[in-house]
Amino acid sequence: MIGMFKGYLEKLGESAGKFVTSTGLMATMLAQAAVYAFTPPVKLRNIFKQMEFVGVQSLFVVVLTGTFTGMVMALQSFNALKRFGAESLVGPTVALSMARELGPVLTGLMVTGRAGSAMATELGTMRVTEQIDALFTMAVNPVKYLVVPRIIAGVLMFPLLTVITDFVGVVGGYMVGVRLLGINPGVYIGRTIDFVQVSDIFIGLEKSIVFGLIMSLVACFNGFYTTGGAEGVGRSATSSVVMGSVLILVSDYLLSSFLS
């Protein structure tokens, strides 16, 4: 009994130790990246390459996600609001949900699944094939060369992708609400303009900047500290998606509380 309890405590201590170490390493990586981001020379080419990867290559998935989310939001809110005779509020419901919540969160989750896992895999492969060590030996700081462009790309591209998700979501909602469910287009657009304020859109964009930082930092951290060969690379990719998604959802709640 005592042995079992001791074993349990040892495991708990080990997990706590790992958690503290990981948190410390991630904080150090973020601090280093913040310093190196403003230390010349700044390699714009690397940053643009990552922006293209995180942003342009994620367009298809966020357009698809945003459109269908807007469509389903319109459909569901119409069914609910019809009971109160408030079908005219479908437009603002969709727009507000997209701008404040669904736009940034869905963009965050989808891009974490697509780009975050790929980033962790790429850096993890570089780690296990000694490419990161090779950078060190060539007097090139791997955090500056590999991590900084990815974090900058995440922070810059997430708000842009969120704007696109918001827009296609609203368009998707309009198509279902007006074309399919027969809401008057003038009422739909007019009510949306009445209820949605610029500050609602900005709340979503502020969140998306944080989500972009979380996605890129978590992916870089998991990839950079990969151990254990090919299996380790797979583990890093999975961890980056799971840890990134959970942190996005937790921070979404905290940001929503704070920004409200």
Next chain:
Amino acid sequence: MIKIIDLKKRFNTRRVLNGLNLEIEQGKITVIIGRSGEGKSVLIKHIIGLLRPDSGQIFLDDMEITSMKEKDFNEVRKRFGMLFQGGALFDSMTVAGNVGFPLKEHTDLSDDDILKIVTEKLRRVGLVNVEEMMPADLSGGMRKRVGLARAIVMDPEIVLFDEPTTGLDPIMSDSVADLVLDTQRVLKTTYILITHDIPFTYKIADKIAMLHEGRIIEQGTVEEMKANQNPIVRQFLEGRAEGPIKVY
């Protein structure tokens, strides 16, 4: 000259380097031999600052490098080149991009000038018209050659080789040995190699040092090591399973 004094390194409970002492002469080829897992890679990672020791010192000329700050060590690293076991070529870059990478990062040379140097270095390691190939399209031997071209592209004073013949057939190993000799003799660069390939070692070494249980137990020229009567050295050089080194 590189002087290593009483170097110690432990990973968790496992002691890998246990008071290692070694002097590496300038302009010579020093080969460090020893069984797999004895800490050969750990040793060269200490020399180039990828790992820091628990205790002990490494002097490069008169500079003690183990206690240097990372920023200062980066200046020291520019005096080194390193060939990794698998080449460690960047998958996302062409051969020319890989070989020219240190020049692009540390010099103001134009792309044309970099390409000229890259072509010259590739020719020196026996490769022509491979500049636009991707690492994935290269054979094991070609990857090592490209890795060597990248290691010498900045004309470093010291080049480190991590198991340069691992995974190569005997003929390709011999050709890598010729390549090591050709490139070293021209510039009189200090080469430090770690390997357990004995024929390769006999062909290239000016000095052989044997690493066993975290220490250099014997060192000398090829002839001196061939004549060495230490049973551990004899067993390793002759490749016998029976002897004081236990197989586990």
